[in-house]
Amino acid sequence: MVGKDVVVELKNDLSICGTLHSVDQYLNMKLTDITVTDSERYPHMLSVKNCFIRGSVVRYVQLPADQVDTQLLQDASRKEVISIFAKFF
Template sequence: MLLYSFLKTITEKEIVIELKNDLKIRGTLKSVDQFHNIRIDDIQIMNLDQYPHLAAVKSLFVRGPSIRYVYLPKEAVDVDLLQEASRREALNAKIMAN
């Protein structure tokens, strides 16, 4: 849930997604759901020489299980907020286990 909550806070920011088939896509994050499915607009295929058939695509819906990495803009990452959220999630998991 932590990744989902975090990604919701950076909508309208530019991100790079690397898929499991090595396709890298840069675009504006429009939405994300609890399954980590991501919708991005204004996309640019970063390795277009390998995927020339995607040159005309302008927006994309990517299923969560096909995502390998999500590269985030450095200025969008609030490290203190992430650390606190991680602590809370670990504490909640510990409480639920007891």
């Protein structure tokens, strides 16, 4: 997903759109070419072009729909449900 455009919603309701530069196992992210979705509420963010986001403040990360393998997610979900039911029967 590095190099793709993402939208990161933070726990303080700030949403940042930008290009994902890097991410680690703690969900810490570096974004480049950022824009803020509500610039009237956060005018001080207009001059910021790159940012580091600490993973503990992330509420949600929206990925490009065409980059998500939904079939793989569905298969993994089905396998998990089957394994849970197998324990009971």
